[in-house]
Amino acid sequence: LVQAQVPATPVFSIRDVARDPQVLNRRMIITSRGDIPRLGSPMRFYKTKPNRTTSAPRLGQHSTEILSELGKST
Numbered sequence: 001l002v003q004a005q006v007p008a009t010p011v012f013s014i015r016d017v018a019r020d021p022q023v024l025n026r027r028m029i030i031t032s033r034g035d036i037p038r039l040g041s042p043m044r045f046y047k048t049k050p051n052r053t054t055s056a057p058r059l060g061q062h063s064t065e066i067l068s069e070l071g072k073s074t
Contacts (some may be wrong), residue, residue: 014039 012020017039030040037067057060064074 003044018037023029023039026042026044028040028042029037031037067074
């Protein structure tokens with residue numbers, strides 16, 4: 001790809017990303033509601049504190065609301 005001048009970059013596994021010195025230095029590995037680590041947002045702005053993040057919804061957490069909006073029931 002380099003010889004053909006095609007822009008390319010390695011694709012890292014989540015494990016590799018979590019061990020990356022830049023990711024660790026920027027404290028981008030976060031946890032919320034439990035102890036499962038995940039990658040936080042890379043966006044950081046001067047004098048702006050990052051928002052607290054929330055976990056993904058639990059399986060079925062919003063099923064009733066979604067079905068209701070579609071005119072269905074559980």
